[in-house]
Amino acid sequence: MRKQFIIGVVAAALAAASLVATSSVSTAAGTDFSKCQNLKACGGMDALVKAAQKEGKLNVITLPRDWANYGEAMDLFSKAFGIKITDDNPDGSSAYEIQTVKTAPASKVPDAVDVGITYGLDNTNLFTPYKVANWADITSDYKDPAGRWYGDYAGVMALSYDTSIPKAPKAFSDLKDPAYKNMLAIGGDPSGAQEALMSVFAATVASGGTADSVQPGIDWFKSLKTSGNFVTALANGQNFLAGAYKVSFSWSFNGPGAVTTAAKAGKTVKYIIPTDAVIKGTPYVMAIPFNAPHPAAARLWTEFLYSQNNGKTSMTVGSTKGMTGSKIFSSIMGGQNIWILGGALPITFDAMVAKKTNVTAPEGYGIPKGVKVITPTVAQQDAAKTLLKAQWPAIAGN
Amino acid sequence: MAAIMKISPFKWILIGASAFLSILIFIFPLFAAATYSFRGEAGKGRSLANYRWLLEQEGFYPNLFTSLKLAVLAGILSLILMVPTMVFLNLKAQRFKPLIDFLCILPLIIPVVSLAIGAQVAMPEFVQNSEYELVFFFVIIALPYTYRAIDTSLQTVQLKTLVEASRSLGASWLATILRVIVPAIRSGILGALFLSFALGIGEYTITSLLHWETFPTWTVVAAQQNILGAIAISVFSFIGAIALLTAVSLLSRRGTKQTSITSEGEGVLL
Amino acid sequence: MKSGVVETPKMVQGGRLGSQVFPLLPFFAFTGYFLIWPVLAVTLRSLRGNDGEWTLSNYTPLLHGSYLHAFITSIKLSLVTSIIGSLLGALFAYVVVRYAKGRFGAVLDSISAVFANSGGVPLAFMFIAAFGTEGLVTRVLKTLGWDIYAGHFTIFSFTGVVMVYSFFQIPLMFLVFKPAIAGLRKEWMEASTNLGATQVTYWRRVAIPMLMPSFIGAFFLLFAGGFSAYATARALTVGTVPLVPIIIGTLVDGNVVSDQQNLGDALAVGMIIVAGIAMVGYVWAQKRAAKWRQS
Numbered sequence: 001m002r003k004q005f006i007i008g009v010v011a012a013a014l015a016a017a018s019l020v021a022t023s024s025v026s027t028a029a030g031t032d033f034s035k036c037q038n039l040k041a042c043g044g045m046d047a048l049v050k051a052a053q054k055e056g057k058l059n060v061i062t063l064p065r066d067w068a069n070y071g072e073a074m075d076l077f078s079k080a081f082g083i084k085i086t087d088d089n090p091d092g093s094s095a096y097e098i099q100t101v102k103t104a105p106a107s108k109v110p111d112a113v114d115v116g117i118t119y120g121l122d123n124t125n126l127f128t129p130y131k132v133a134n135w136a137d138i139t140s141d142y143k144d145p146a147g148r149w150y151g152d153y154a155g156v157m158a159l160s161y162d163t164s165i166p167k168a169p170k171a172f173s174d175l176k177d178p179a180y181k182n183m184l185a186i187g188g189d190p191s192g193a194q195e196a197l198m199s200v201f202a203a204t205v206a207s208g209g210t211a212d213s214v215q216p217g218i219d220w221f222k223s224l225k226t227s228g229n230f231v232t233a234l235a236n237g238q239n240f241l242a243g244a245y246k247v248s249f250s251w252s253f254n255g256p257g258a259v260t261t262a263a264k265a266g267k268t269v270k271y272i273i274p275t276d277a278v279i280k281g282t283p284y285v286m287a288i289p290f291n292a293p294h295p296a297a298a299r300l301w302t303e304f305l306y307s308q309n310n311g312k313t314s315m316t317v318g319s320t321k322g323m324t325g326s327k328i329f330s331s332i333m334g335g336q337n338i339w340i341l342g343g344a345l346p347i348t349f350d351a352m353v354a355k356k357t358n359v360t361a362p363e364g365y366g367i368p369k370g371v372k373v374i375t376p377t378v379a380q381q382d383a384a385k386t387l388l389k390a391q392w393p394a395i396a397g398n
Numbered sequence: 399m400a401a402i403m404k405i406s407p408f409k410w411i412l413i414g415a416s417a418f419l420s421i422l423i424f425i426f427p428l429f430a431a432a433t434y435s436f437r438g439e440a441g442k443g444r445s446l447a448n449y450r451w452l453l454e455q456e457g458f459y460p461n462l463f464t465s466l467k468l469a470v471l472a473g474i475l476s477l478i479l480m481v482p483t484m485v486f487l488n489l490k491a492q493r494f495k496p497l498i499d500f501l502c503i504l505p506l507i508i509p510v511v512s513l514a515i516g517a518q519v520a521m522p523e524f525v526q527n528s529e530y531e532l533v534f535f536f537v538i539i540a541l542p543y544t545y546r547a548i549d550t551s552l553q554t555v556q557l558k559t560l561v562e563a564s565r566s567l568g569a570s571w572l573a574t575i576l577r578v579i580v581p582a583i584r585s586g587i588l589g590a591l592f593l594s595f596a597l598g599i600g601e602y603t604i605t606s607l608l609h610w611e612t613f614p615t616w617t618v619v620a621a622q623q624n625i626l627g628a629i630a631i632s633v634f635s636f637i638g639a640i641a642l643l644t645a646v647s648l649l650s651r652r653g654t655k656q657t658s659i660t661s662e663g664e665g666v667l668l
Numbered sequence: 669m670k671s672g673v674v675e676t677p678k679m680v681q682g683g684r685l686g687s688q689v690f691p692l693l694p695f696f697a698f699t700g701y702f703l704i705w706p707v708l709a710v711t712l713r714s715l716r717g718n719d720g721e722w723t724l725s726n727y728t729p730l731l732h733g734s735y736l737h738a739f740i741t742s743i744k745l746s747l748v749t750s751i752i753g754s755l756l757g758a759l760f761a762y763v764v765v766r767y768a769k770g771r772f773g774a775v776l777d778s779i780s781a782v783f784a785n786s787g788g789v790p791l792a793f794m795f796i797a798a799f800g801t802e803g804l805v806t807r808v809l810k811t812l813g814w815d816i817y818a819g820h821f822t823i824f825s826f827t828g829v830v831m832v833y834s835f836f837q838i839p840l841m842f843l844v845f846k847p848a849i850a851g852l853r854k855e856w857m858e859a860s861t862n863l864g865a866t867q868v869t870y871w872r873r874v875a876i877p878m879l880m881p882s883f884i885g886a887f888f889l890l891f892a893g894g895f896s897a898y899a900t901a902r903a904l905t906v907g908t909v910p911l912v913p914i915i916i917g918t919l920v921d922g923n924v925v926s927d928q929q930n931l932g933d934a935l936a937v938g939m940i941i942v943a944g945i946a947m948v949g950y951v952w953a954q955k956r957a958a959k960w961r962q963s
Contacts, residue, residue, distance in 0.1 A: 409766075409767065412759070412762075412763050412767075413763055413767060415759075416759060416760050416763045419756065420760070423831075423834050423835060423838065424783065424835065426798040426799075426804065426805050427791075427794035427795045427797065427798040427799075427835065428794060429798070429804070430794060430797035430798035430803060430804040430805070431790075431793060431794040431797050431798075433797075433804065434797060479694065479695060479698060480695075482691070482694075483691075483692060483694070483695040486691045486692065487692065490687075490688055491688040491689075491691075491692060493688070494688065494689075494692060496947075496951050498692075498695070499885075499947075499951075500943075500944070500947050501699050501703070501704075503888070503889070503892050503943060503947070504703060504707065504940065504943075505703060506889070506892040506893055506895075506896055507892050507895065507896055507939050507940050507942075507943040508707055508710070508896070508936055508939065508940060509896055509898075509913045509916050509917070509936055509939070510896075511916060511917055511920050511921050512710050512916060512920065512932070512933065512936040513703075513706050513707070513710075514706075515706075515709075515710070515920060515921075516705070516706025516707060516708075516709040516710040517702070517706045519706070519709045520705045520706050520708075520709045521706075534698075534702050535702060537698075537702075538699070538702050538703050541699070541703075542889055542892065542893070543784075543840075543844065543889070546844045546885055546886060546889050547843065547844050547847070549882075549885065550844055550845065550847045550848045550882045550885065550886065551847040551851070553848065553851070553881060553882055554847060554848060554850070554851025554852075555851070583847075585846065585847040585850060586847045588777065589777065589781070589843050589844065589846075589847065592777060592778060592781035592843070593781050593784065593785070593843065595781070596781040596782050596784070596785045597785050600785050600786075602788075607921075629790075629793065632790035632793070632794075636782055636786070639778075639781075639782045640775075640778050640779050640782050641778075642778075643777070643778030643781055643782065644774060644775050644778040646778075647774040647775075647777060647778055648771065648774055
């Protein structure tokens with residue numbers, strides 16, 4: 001008798017509790033995080049953070065840790081919000097990202113992609129519209145009016161070199177000197193790799209040409225191959241360690257990570273932005289797939305990457321237990337500044353400079369004063385690729 | 399007697415040339431890479447630090463186990479699929495040989511990237527949700543090697559005679575295959591097994607394109623910012639795989655007796 | 669008691685198609701699902717234009733310009749590396765079968781299996797570490813007075829790639845061809861000597877014809893492998909040696925061109941066609957060689 005009474009009380013209590021729980025869930029469930037298109041529609045930062053933490057996970061894709069300081073971004077986000085990040089195939093390509101969005105099983109679809117601009121433009125039907133809080137600060141050239149994709153950061157063509165060489169280069173044209181025999185390499189095939197393609201533009205401008213035709217750049221590489229300065233070794237950490245090359249072209253945002261990695265292997269590397277040509281690449285673009293498995297986390301991650309905050313880093317963030325979502329968000333460094341520290345030019349850089357919210361770029365990554373910054377357009381890049389496809393093998397006599 | 403004495407300098411020339419070329423092509427590169435792997439902190443001095451770093455990484459043992467598991471399964475499945483097929487092909491269905499030969503070369507011709515993309519489009523969701531789908535693709539990728547290895551071995555035995563003799567003595571097909579043919583083509587089977595296993599352990603492209611994590615894909619990520627560590631991993635993978643296969647091979651030799659009818663390589667030509 | 673019918677080759681081939689196909693079904697089913705279907709997906713995609721229409725337009729670029737050049741270079745590279753690989757691999761196989769003791773042979777088999785599957789950046793690094801401008805061997809030779817980089821040689825070239833490919837071509841040949849050499853029976857040599865033949869004659873009239881089908885088969889395997897390999901070449905030549913698989917990678921799995929996947933698929937199908945053509949020659953050569961064999 002007593003037992004039944006107690007069971008009855010417990011059952012009633014549980015029923016009441018579950019009613020309360022369901023009702024509070026249904027209040028929060030009023031927001032569909034897979035459809036809300038900006039922070040306000042998503043219920044504000046506190047609600048967004050709460051929902052993201054409930055999801056608990058974030059799928060990112062093809063983000064190498066030392067690329068534009070993504071390692072720091074992922075660490076800080078993870079630590080501050082307690083959300084676990086999985087990085088699918090860090091060395092993968094933009095094509096791999098799009099392919100994954102299209103064909104991966106539901107749980108493995110990335111929550112956000114970071115792809116070359118042509119991939120963003122060609123696949124808008126895969127993405128859901130979302131406009132970050134400081135949408136207005138993004139240059140209209142590099143964002144979709146409907147909000148389905150948006151430029152995130154760009155890099156500048158830099159020279160990286162082993163400081164043990166006798167003569168340190170200051171400009172691209174320095175590399176013609178016989179002192180650089182067997183020293184120069186690039187990071188891939190210019191007709192197919194973005195970084196290498198930009199190297200040819202850099203050589204073109206340094207030779208006095210314009211971005212309309214990269215013929216001067218191709219000729220430059222050919223003459224350096226003949227003189228023996230240009231080595232066709234693939235520019236990567238291992239080949240560098242083995243001494244296959246000493247100087248290479250590189251995105252500025254690969255610099256800080258590369259310097260640290262090289263130091264661990266006993267090599268000292270320096271990055272400089274040469275004085276005779278400043279080639280800024282078209283920005284990479286971000287987007288959220290409409291079938292992202294963790295929509296709230298995806299949106300929080302995007303807001304985080306576009307935040308212009310100057311705050312705590314992953315080393316200094318400490319415990320965020322008990323803090324409201326918006327408090328956490330405003331206390332940590334935002335992605336735009338994290339990218340600056342990584343040697344990249346974030347998309348809202350000009351706005352940040354005007355508002356004075358930007359941190360200082362690491363030494364050596366500042367753009368030389370008075371040099372014209374050239375960004376080859378997509379059309380110019382296509383023309384370059386056509387020329388390169390036809391002429392690149394011939395520079396080695398093949 | 400005179401003939402045998404004439405052989406000696408010829409023998410030493412052959413062995414010498416082979417050894418010299420082997421050292422040049424195989425030993426030097428491996429040794430050179432190994433010297434980097436033993437570099438110490440910040441590239442100075444000599445130490446085993448890079449190997450210790452490798453073993454200390456969280457994920458080393460789980461991923462190694464995953465790869466071993468998948469590679470073993472791939473090896474076994476390869477044999478189960480190919481040995482009966484090849485035996486039957488050579489025995490009774492020779493008209494299909496060119497077709498099957500071409501099918502087995504196809505995985506080598508078609509770039510792995512294209513195959514993986516085709517697979518993602520064609521495979522249903524439930525297959526794509528299990529890492530064991532990789533076993534099937536490893537077997538496919540190993541087809542060119544397993545076909546060749548087993549076929550070469552089969553060409554050296556009197557297949558029809560063996561089968562007829564065995565069957566006429568009352569053995570079933572299964573017994574014939576297991577107890578007569580398999581020992582006869584042991585070297586081809588072992589070659590096929592080793593190649594499938596080695597391939598499964600080291601396969602990277604399809605694994606990463608299908609979003610799975612195995613030892614090779616894990617090592618690439620883990621060693622992203624550690625050049626010496628990455629080198630140590632390659633050297634370790636080489637030596638480790640060789641040691642493992644050698645152990646398997648030596649262990650499997652113990653229990654078998656070579657009869658003179660089915661022996662090969664014991665008392666050979668010249 | 670057996671029926672007394674001896675199964676001659678003629679009778680076997682005259683047998684019912686069904687009974688021949690049935691035991692092969694597991695194989696056909698397996699390869700049909702995991703190999704043919706994906707290949708079919710790729711082939712179908714190669715026949716579609718960017719807007720989904722059926723077209724052969726993806727194939728026209730293959731016949732001239734840089735793509736044709738890439739096919740020629742790919743074939744050249746495969747031919748050279750498979751010739752070198754098959755000759756040296758066969759030599760090593762002979763030496764080991766003839767002169768090596770059992771245990772050592774087992775170690776070599778394992779080593780060959782691992783080497784045959786190597787490639788890419790790690791393999792390129794190994795050779796750069798040994799033969800690059802600051803390589804171990806380069807430096808040793810320099811102290812001995814011979815600067816191999818003084819002239820035109822460099823590991824970063826077609827020649828260099830051929831050298832590096834030997835690292836996996838030779839072991840593959842070794843592993844796959846060794847059983848054939850091991851299958852040459854001592855008795856045949858004895859019989860041929862008893863009949864008055866010299867060693868040279870034995871080799872010329874007995875051993876080599878016996879080995880030919882396997883040799884050709886293994887050679888074809890090396891050719892196919894050399895044809896589709898690319899990561900190693902890419903690490904040493906950054907595209908200055910144009911190869912079809914590299915281009916496919918760029919189009920299908922790259923960072924620059926987003927809308928030319930169908931062209932990449934056409935290139936892949938092109939590779940299959942080249943292999944198919946080579947296959948015809950291979951089958952013909954095998955048939956000729958097999959005339960020497962007795963079933």
